[in-house]
Amino acid sequence: MLNYHFLLDLAIILLSTKVLGIITRKIHMPQVVGALAAGLLLGPAVFNMIHETEFIKQTAEIGVIVLMFTAGLEIDIKELKKCGKSSFIIALFGVLVPLAGGFAVAALFNNGTLVGLDTESLLQNIFLGIILTATSVSITVETLQEMGKLKTRSGTVIIGAALIDDIIGIIVLTFITSSAGSDSNTGFVLLKILLFFAAAAIIGILFFHVFNTYSKRYNEKRRFPIIAFSFCLIIAYAAEHIFGVADIAGAFIAGLVISGSAHTKYIKRRFGILSYLFLSPIFFASIGISVSVDSITGEMIIFSIILLLVAVLSKVLGCGIGAKLCKYSKKESLQVGVGMVARSEVALIVANKGVTLGLLNSLFFTPVIFLVIVTSIAAPILLKLAYGKSGDNQIECTEGFVEEEPFD
Amino acid sequence: MLNYHFLLDLAIILLSTKVLGIITRKIHMPQVVGALAAGLLLGPAVFNMIHETEFIKQTAEIGVIVLMFTAGLEIDIKELKKCGKSSFIIALFGVLVPLAGGFAVAALFNNGTLVGLDTESLLQNIFLGIILTATSVSITVETLQEMGKLKTRSGTVIIGAALIDDIIGIIVLTFITSSAGSDSNTGFVLLKILLFFAAAAIIGILFFHVFNTYSKRYNEKRRFPIIAFSFCLIIAYAAEHIFGVADIAGAFIAGLVISGSAHTKYIKRRFGILSYLFLSPIFFASIGISVSVDSITGEMIIFSIILLLVAVLSKVLGCGIGAKLCKYSKKESLQVGVGMVARSEVALIVANKGVTLGLLNSLFFTPVIFLVIVTSIAAPILLKLAYGKSGDNQIECTEGFVEEEPFD
Numbered sequence: 030m031l032n033y034h035f036l037l038d039l040a041i042i043l044l045s046t047k048v049l050g051i052i053t054r055k056i057h058m059p060q061v062v063g064a065l066a067a068g069l070l071l072g073p074a075v076f077n078m079i080h081e082t083e084f085i086k087q088t089a090e091i092g093v094i095v096l097m098f099t100a101g102l103e104i105d106i107k108e109l110k111k112c113g114k115s116s117f118i119i120a121l122f123g124v125l126v127p128l129a130g131g132f133a134v135a136a137l138f139n140n141g142t143l144v145g146l147d148t149e150s151l152l153q154n155i156f157l158g159i160i161l162t163a164t165s166v167s168i169t170v171e172t173l174q175e176m177g178k179l180k181t182r183s184g185t186v187i188i189g190a191a192l193i194d195d196i197i198g199i200i201v202l203t204f205i206t207s208s209a210g211s212d213s214n215t216g217f218v219l220l221k222i223l224l225f226f227a228a229a230a231i232i233g234i235l236f237f238h239v240f241n242t243y244s245k246r247y248n249e250k251r252r253f254p255i256i257a258f259s260f261c262l263i264i265a266y267a268a269e270h271i272f273g274v275a276d277i278a279g280a281f282i283a284g285l286v287i288s289g290s291a292h293t294k295y296i297k298r299r300f301g302i303l304s305y306l307f308l309s310p311i312f313f314a315s316i317g318i319s320v321s322v323d324s325i326t327g328e329m330i331i332f333s334i335i336l337l338l339v340a341v342l343s344k345v346l347g348c349g350i351g352a353k354l355c356k357y358s359k360k361e362s363l364q365v366g367v368g369m370v371a372r373s374e375v376a377l378i379v380a381n382k383g384v385t386l387g388l389l390n391s392l393f394f395t396p397v398i399f400l401v402i403v404t405s406i407a408a409p410i411l412l413k414l415a416y417g418k419s420g421d422n423q424i425e426c427t428e429g430f431v432e433e434e435p436f437d
Numbered sequence: 438m439l440n441y442h443f444l445l446d447l448a449i450i451l452l453s454t455k456v457l458g459i460i461t462r463k464i465h466m467p468q469v470v471g472a473l474a475a476g477l478l479l480g481p482a483v484f485n486m487i488h489e490t491e492f493i494k495q496t497a498e499i500g501v502i503v504l505m506f507t508a509g510l511e512i513d514i515k516e517l518k519k520c521g522k523s524s525f526i527i528a529l530f531g532v533l534v535p536l537a538g539g540f541a542v543a544a545l546f547n548n549g550t551l552v553g554l555d556t557e558s559l560l561q562n563i564f565l566g567i568i569l570t571a572t573s574v575s576i577t578v579e580t581l582q583e584m585g586k587l588k589t590r591s592g593t594v595i596i597g598a599a600l601i602d603d604i605i606g607i608i609v610l611t612f613i614t615s616s617a618g619s620d621s622n623t624g625f626v627l628l629k630i631l632l633f634f635a636a637a638a639i640i641g642i643l644f645f646h647v648f649n650t651y652s653k654r655y656n657e658k659r660r661f662p663i664i665a666f667s668f669c670l671i672i673a674y675a676a677e678h679i680f681g682v683a684d685i686a687g688a689f690i691a692g693l694v695i696s697g698s699a700h701t702k703y704i705k706r707r708f709g710i711l712s713y714l715f716l717s718p719i720f721f722a723s724i725g726i727s728v729s730v731d732s733i734t735g736e737m738i739i740f741s742i743i744l745l746l747v748a749v750l751s752k753v754l755g756c757g758i759g760a761k762l763c764k765y766s767k768k769e770s771l772q773v774g775v776g777m778v779a780r781s782e783v784a785l786i787v788a789n790k791g792v793t794l795g796l797l798n799s800l801f802f803t804p805v806i807f808l809v810i811v812t813s814i815a816a817p818i819l820l821k822l823a824y825g826k827s828g829d830n831q832i833e834c835t836e837g838f839v840e841e842e843p844f845d
Binding site (some may be wrong): 033034036039084088091255256259260270276300302307 | 441442443444445447448451452455459490491492495496498499502659660662663664666667668670671673674677678684707708710711713714715718
């Protein structure tokens with residue numbers, strides 16, 4: 030006999046993420062904060078109402094895959110080229126500095142020393158760095174839009190850089206997850222990664238051409254989201270199963286492949302609905318389940334605060350330096366840096382993956398959630414300070430880049 | 438560690454139901470037939486590729502709930518009143534005659550006798566009758582639309598009757614599922630059912646007013662599908678948990694409550710997408726898993742054919758008699774009867790529920806699938822024969838009734 034309790038669980042998850050999302054929205058905070066708060070309330074940390082089941086675990090995983098797939102879909106490679114070298118340089122520094130910062134913090138707490146590490150600790154420390162690399166641009170986009178600054182020089186470059194940032198982050202993630210699974214033979218790992226990217230490129234190009242040609246020929250659009258979804262799932266599965274690379278990297282690449290095909294906008298809307306109506310709330314509930322209260326010790330609080338500071342400063346510095354190198358003014362460089370501070374779903378997704386792979390001590394999960402909540406709240410405030418009342422000249426470039434908030 | 442095989446399973450399910458759906462569509466058969474064929478191919482009957490997991494079982498159950506919820510949403514009570522008494526009388530006969538027919542067939546095969554039945558066999562035999570009551574009007578609507586006969590006198594009354602037919606079917610289902618769970622104290626069962634309908638009516642009316650007032654006040658529509666979904670899940674859960682009534686009856690009533698509220702169309706579209714992109718294919722796969730080849734014996738084949746004949750004739754007769762009583766011409770009465778022949782998802786859903794409740798021998802599941810496939814294919818052909826080349830006068834009444842095909 031089927032136990033029907035999961036229906037009630039689902040109703041509670043949907044309602045609480047939505048209600049808290051609406052509340053945080055009302056007090057001008059991102060809905061992600063509300064959804065996360067709902068997850069925490071439902072989990073063992075507070076009310077202990079939702080328990081992990083195979084259904085929640087697997088549905089959350091599909092939710093994560095869809096979120097990463099959508100992140101890939103956001104990136105229109107042709108458009109990206111227009112935004113040029115500046116975005117790339119800013120993104121590169123915006124990944125490397127937080128990566129180093131996160132690594133340093135982890136090393137400090139994980140081993141108490143920066144030298145003499147075994148491979149496993151090394152990978153674990155790098156992993157904390159990777160979590161810090163993922164920028165969430167949706168909060169920035171909304172804030173800039175509200176202020177009418179989205180089409181300024183700095184606004185445009187932020188969006189381009191945040192997208193490239195995702196790509197670089199996924200490449201780094203691929204390296205690290207691939208190293209984790211294997212018997213740490215570096216040559217073999219590199220070969221696997223090389224094969225993964227080669228296979229992804231060949232299959233991606235082939236699939237894009239077939240899919241795009243087929244898409245253009247048919248007006249009956251409803252089949253395309255299904256084909257895209259299946260492709261995404263197969264690539265995600267193959268990444269894990271054949272290459273030992275994180276499934277989310279595969280999903281992101283699948284999104285990248287399909288972005289720029291004829292019906293991308295249509296496909297994106299369908300996945301947005303699937304996500305907000307069903308998958309994302311379950312993802313947030315699963316995050317809430319992962320958090321245990323036992324982990325909140327004095328040391329953990331100190332760690333959380335240091336991690337937060339490093340996360341904010343390393344992004345501001347990294348992206349700021351990148352912008353300065355590209356001849357942006359001091360003020361603009363600061364704006365760019367601040368615009369990249371927010372972390373959101375991707376940081377959670379990567380952290381979650383790390384726990385699954387044994388690359389992140391589950392104790393570190395709570396600080397990451399803290400980081401996401403605080404940066405999500407702080408980003409709009411910092412942005413408003415950084416932009417002040419200056420009258421930057423508006424330029425055109427961003428249309429089509431603007432991410433839709435997946436929860437509302 | 439998470440086993441990622443379910444990602445591949447999901448990709449296979451999505452692709453195969455879609456590809457076979459497109460193929461059956463191409464040869465002018467309903468997509469349901471293709472999706473069912475895909476389910477059968479994936480199950481133990483043919484390739485044995487997909488196995489039942491908690492994830493598939495629970496996701497399929499949510500899929501079923503969403504399908505029944507959508508069926509309820511289709512019914513606009515205000516519109517229904519316009520179509521009047523004829524539809525009601527046709528629906529009533531269209532339920533009673535197949536109910537009796539299904540009961541007779543079951544009794545014939547289950548016991549070899551129509552008298553001296555114990556309560557359990559009695560319930561089981563009635564249950565087969567209930568499966569035969571559920572009309573699928575979407576195939577009929579499409580066929581009539583294609584022929585330009587949708588707005589004829591008979592076309593209009595068919596749609597009204599099919600919707601009322603759903604309501605009567607759900608009431609009968611409520612009675613039987615409620616009787617099954619309890620200790621067969623008839624008084625207690627009747628009280629439970631009475632309480633269920635009273636509670637549903639009170640909560641439904643209250644919820645509708647709050648929801649509708651709230652809906653009209655806010656333009657931010659994205660929250661409404663989530664609220665509606667949660668409401669549906671809670672009612673479905675309460676039906677099972679508190680009243681011992683089938684969750685699908687609860688889901689249908691929840692849809693009925695919300696239909697006619699301000700954003701019904703918007704909500705319906707969102708659930709359509711959730712259904713075709715994720716939930717329905719998994720439902721069809723779960724149907725495929727339920728079918729075992731062992732059950733195909735000589736007796737089963739005879740049973741399937743008799744069940745099919747009874748299903749078709751009882752609907753044609755029942756609805757035809759109803760139409761004749763309402764002063765429709767002989768030809769029109771035949772058209773109405775033939776228009777109600779097709780069985781589809783609801784028959785499968787009810788059969789599935791019967792197996793779960795122990796009210797349907799799982800051996801009888803294969804004949805029901807056979808029934809759905811054959812009637813789905815036969816309905817358009819029979820309809821074309823019944824309508825011939827007559828020039829019925831077109832009247833206006835059906836707008837807003839036309840069901841959307843959930844799979845395309």
